[in-house]
Amino acid sequence: MNGAFESTVERFGPPRHHTGRAILAGVDGSDTAMRAAAFAFGMARREGGRLIVAFVCRPALGPAVAASVELDTAAQLYEELREQIRAAAEELEVPVSFLKMFGDPYTALRDTADRSQVDTVVVGASQQAGHRFAGSVATKLIRTGHWPVLVVP
Helix, strand or coil, rough: CCCCCEEEEEECCCCCCCCCCCCEEECCCCHHHHHHHHHHHHHEEEEEEEEEEEEECCCCCCCCHHHHHHHHHHHHHHHHHHHHHHHHHHHHHHCCEEHHHHHHHHHHHHHHHHCCCCCCCEEEECCCEEEEHHHHHHHHHHHHCCCCCEEEC
16 A cells, blocks of 8 residues: 555646635545535535545554554545545536545644635534534634634534
8 A cells, every 4th residue: 555644636627727716625425524525516616716625534543453454444435535526526617626634634624724725614514422522623623713614514
């Protein structure tokens, strides 16, 4: 699995415009994240903007065997998402940058949004009960207050 831990950027769809809004969507394969990505695609298409889709893998912790299985699962999910994003970009004619990153999802999305000077961040609502106490990625992004954050249920 050469390069499995490398961050990547791929571009799909028509050439990106320097005018128009930049929208960031975070995806992890969950139903809410996929709805958020679909919403972000529609938003970018309507507004003539560009879309940045970020897939963030958490570093695997634990025994080497478990970490290897987790990495294989993440790699397979990435390939499935990559193909879906590519097909949607071409079909909807939306310029898309698809990022693969490793680390904490909140930190990766926050840094990407700031670095890319996005106008809006779109994420799916958390489906984990523990986030009511610790705070979800969406809640943390909203509290950052640098850009509007749309949370898709």
